[in-house]
Amino acid sequence: MTEALLSVRDLRTWFHTDQGVAKAVDGVSFDVHPGETLGIVGESGCGKTVTSLSILQLLPQPPAKIEAGSSIRFAGDELVGIGEKRMRALRGNEIAMIFQEPMSSLNPVYTIGDQIGEALRLHRRMDRKAARAEAIRLLAEVGIPEPDRRVDEYPHQLSGGMRQRVMIAMSLSCEPKLLIADEPTTALDVTIQAQILELLAALRVKHSMAVLLITHDLGVVAEVCDRVVVMYAGQVVETGTVFEIFSDPRHPYTRGLLDSLPSVDDPGQRLVSIPGTVPNPTGWPAGCRFRDRCARAGEGCEAPQELVALAGEGRAARCWRAES
Amino acid sequence: MSGAATTLEGRAPGARRGLPGGRPLAALFPGLPHVLGGRWGTGAMALLTWVGMLWIVLRRWDRVVAAPGGAWDEKLAVATLAASLVASWGWSWRSVGRAHEVRLVGVSQWELAVTAFAKNRTAVAGLIVIVGLYLIALVTPLISPHDPNVQYDLQTMRLVGMSASHPLGTDHFARDVLSRLLYGARISLTIGFVAVGISVTIGTLVGAIAGFFGGLVDGVIMRFVDMVIAFPQLVLLITIIAIFEPSIFLIVTVLGLTLWPGTARIVRGEVLSLREREFVQAAEALGYPKRRIILRHLIPNALAPVIVAATLGIGNTIVLEAGLSFLGLGVQPPTASWGTMVSVGRDYLLDAWWLATFPGLAIVFTVLSFNLVGDGLRDALDPRLRS
Numbered sequence: 001m002t003e004a005l006l007s008v009r010d011l012r013t014w015f016h017t018d019q020g021v022a023k024a025v026d027g028v029s030f031d032v033h034p035g036e037t038l039g040i041v042g043e044s045g046c047g048k049t050v051t052s053l054s055i056l057q058l059l060p061q062p063p064a065k066i067e068a069g070s071s072i073r074f075a076g077d078e079l080v081g082i083g084e085k086r087m088r089a090l091r092g093n094e095i096a097m098i099f100q101e102p103m104s105s106l107n108p109v110y111t112i113g114d115q116i117g118e119a120l121r122l123h124r125r126m127d128r129k130a131a132r133a134e135a136i137r138l139l140a141e142v143g144i145p146e147p148d149r150r151v152d153e154y155p156h157q158l159s160g161g162m163r164q165r166v167m168i169a170m171s172l173s174c175e176p177k178l179l180i181a182d183e184p185t186t187a188l189d190v191t192i193q194a195q196i197l198e199l200l201a202a203l204r205v206k207h208s209m210a211v212l213l214i215t216h217d218l219g220v221v222a223e224v225c226d227r228v229v230v231m232y233a234g235q236v237v238e239t240g241t242v243f244e245i246f247s248d249p250r251h252p253y254t255r256g257l258l259d260s261l262p263s264v265d266d267p268g269q270r271l272v273s274i275p276g277t278v279p280n281p282t283g284w285p286a287g288c289r290f291r292d293r294c295a296r297a298g299e300g301c302e303a304p305q306e307l308v309a310l311a312g313e314g315r316a317a318r319c320w321r322a323e324s
Numbered sequence: 325m326s327g328a329a330t331t332l333e334g335r336a337p338g339a340r341r342g343l344p345g346g347r348p349l350a351a352l353f354p355g356l357p358h359v360l361g362g363r364w365g366t367g368a369m370a371l372l373t374w375v376g377m378l379w380i381v382l383r384r385w386d387r388v389v390a391a392p393g394g395a396w397d398e399k400l401a402v403a404t405l406a407a408s409l410v411a412s413w414g415w416s417w418r419s420v421g422r423a424h425e426v427r428l429v430g431v432s433q434w435e436l437a438v439t440a441f442a443k444n445r446t447a448v449a450g451l452i453v454i455v456g457l458y459l460i461a462l463v464t465p466l467i468s469p470h471d472p473n474v475q476y477d478l479q480t481m482r483l484v485g486m487s488a489s490h491p492l493g494t495d496h497f498a499r500d501v502l503s504r505l506l507y508g509a510r511i512s513l514t515i516g517f518v519a520v521g522i523s524v525t526i527g528t529l530v531g532a533i534a535g536f537f538g539g540l541v542d543g544v545i546m547r548f549v550d551m552v553i554a555f556p557q558l559v560l561l562i563t564i565i566a567i568f569e570p571s572i573f574l575i576v577t578v579l580g581l582t583l584w585p586g587t588a589r590i591v592r593g594e595v596l597s598l599r600e601r602e603f604v605q606a607a608e609a610l611g612y613p614k615r616r617i618i619l620r621h622l623i624p625n626a627l628a629p630v631i632v633a634a635t636l637g638i639g640n641t642i643v644l645e646a647g648l649s650f651l652g653l654g655v656q657p658p659t660a661s662w663g664t665m666v667s668v669g670r671d672y673l674l675d676a677w678w679l680a681t682f683p684g685l686a687i688v689f690t691v692l693s694f695n696l697v698g699d700g701l702r703d704a705l706d707p708r709l710r711s
Binding site: 056058060062088089090091092093096097098099100101104105106107108109111118119122123154156157167170171 | 538
């Protein structure tokens with residue numbers, strides 16, 4: 001396989017609060033290869049968003065701290081400790097990010113043309129006129145009808161799906177190599193969700209960029225991802241290709257997530273859910289962190305679990321029973 | 325889109341169809357077509373400006389001609405005169421011509437706020453009074469009937485009541501009260517405007533920096549703000565003015581430098597909540613410098629409550645200056661200011677009621693207008709209060 005574009009090793013992002021140290025991300029490792037879509041899946045509170053914000057170093061420090069020993073390598077360069085100035089040069093230019101809530105991710109006081117143009121003028125040194133023309137072209141590219149009219153509209157005049165398209169246009173403005181999409185479709189209608197996912201997939205191929213897709217929706221993962229990282233309680237609990245994860249889940253948590261998807265084949269079936277919630281990050285349980293919610297918990301689960309490598313490239317699960 | 329559509333529906337009926345009279349009427353009486361067509365606020369402002377300024381040109385032609393070669397305030401007065409004439413006529417002409425156009429694209433939140441404000445009759449009335457006051461203050465050298473500091477015959481003209489040559493009577497030094505009232509308006513309005521301008525600028529920057537950086541920076545700045553607020557303002561003012569020579573410059577500076585903590589608190593609060601909004605995070609994710617995020621993305625969004633506070637603040641500052649002048653610590657004689665005029669008039673309240681009454685009324689009306697506009701702005705800028 002080609003060399004990884006983004007290589008995260010043993011990332012530990014801890015929040016030092018008055019209530020104790022919240023180990024939101026606790027030893028996460030994964031690779032994103034050029035041009036691929038990697039999905040990070042997990043429930044709320046398992047550390048997906050903190051992982052993505054750590055890559056761009058957008059977390060307020062303090063209280064957040066990327067602990068010593070963590071490594072984030074992007075295109076060969078180490079990002080941890082790189083310094084704010086060089087990090088800022090990467091943001092937007094090399095790594096772009098889109099967010100969950102399109103309602104609040106655009107500045108309400110400027111037209112969308114101004115906002116896309118601002119990125120172009122700052123990063124690509126375009127003048128006002130060229131930036132406007134390029135903004136219109138980008139709006140057309142992300143599928144906004146009548147872009148030369150829409151460019152002068154304000155965010156409050158657009159629907160949620162439109163705004164997410166504008167966000168995508170903004171993030172594309174500097175041709176990034178990696179796009180981090182943090183739950184990009186969660187706040188949208190199902191029909192719009194599909195459109196946005198299709199758009200992301202098409203743009204990924206066209207601009208040959210890698211996408212790191214963060215989501216709790218396995219349906220989204222199945223649709224667009226190449227490989228999947230399942231996170232639980234600040235750790236990676238299972239990795240594999242989409243096919244491997246869906247056809248042969250090895251970690252009980254992954255299995256639980258898949259079981260809680262409604263099935264079309266068997267409509268009368270009751271929905272299964274995983275009992276309980278993600279524990280508090282200030283005090284992860286000793287031993288297997290999923291033990292309290294695991295149906296198969298028993299002897300052997302008291303010890304902290306390591307990732308067990310499985311057959312298949314990059315395939316692993318954090319459960320001592322994974323191989324059976 | 326629904327927001328824009330309701331806005332247009334909500335306009336006064338006929339406002340966006342042709343206006344009565346059209347361009348011929350607009351050319352003669354700018355603003356009149358708007359008044360007749362239901363847009364009385366902007367229309368009245370244009371019409372009153374036009375008529376008032378024309379009156380000056382006709383009645384005070386000799387002074388208008390002489391002014392460009394005179395003192396700086398006379399030059400400013402003529403410039404104001406010309407600018408208001410051109411502005412009211414030009415605006416009316418263009419606006420009448422574009423009355424049919426219905427705009428659905430690019431309606432900003434500010435434009436929505438303006439529409440909401442225009443529906444508030446008392447606030448619009450207040451705004452007309454304020455604009456009128458500032459225009460009058462600017463063209464005072466052209467309209468004042470007498471020199472404000474000239475003393476007429478102290479034996480015959482002292483404390484004379486209202487007459488044709490002295491519409492508001494004369495004071496204890498036989499000076500014309502109306503002229504002093506007009507010149508006093510310049511002092512009061514300038515002090516209010518400049519002092520609030522200084523305090524709002526400082527307060528906005530300090531508050532935005534505190535809110536954006538948070539943590540230690542925020543702690544240090546806001547404790548300093550608490551300290552400034554805790555210090556009795558009047559005592560500070562009186563002390564500083566007692567040490568230095570009282571002057572308009574000193575009063576403006578001291579007021580400007582002591583009033584900013586209120587704005588700083590408002591802006592900090594706004595920025596703290598805006599900071600959590602995703603567009604700020606998005607700006608950071610796009611690699612924009614911090615200075616740019618604060619100035620271009622945070623402050624414009626935090627401005628609405630600042631504008632309201634500033635408008636109300638001008639009113640308060642005018643009262644404060646009047647109070648200082650009343651105590652003899654403000655503007656020094658013979659310069660006219662509303663505060664000193666009330667202060668002097670107090671001694672003659674039973675013999676010459678006009679001395680304290682008119683400057684007092686001027687203060688009341690000015691401050692009332694600012695408060696009405698401030699309230700209207702608050703309603704218009706807060707979407708939750710918009711009906």
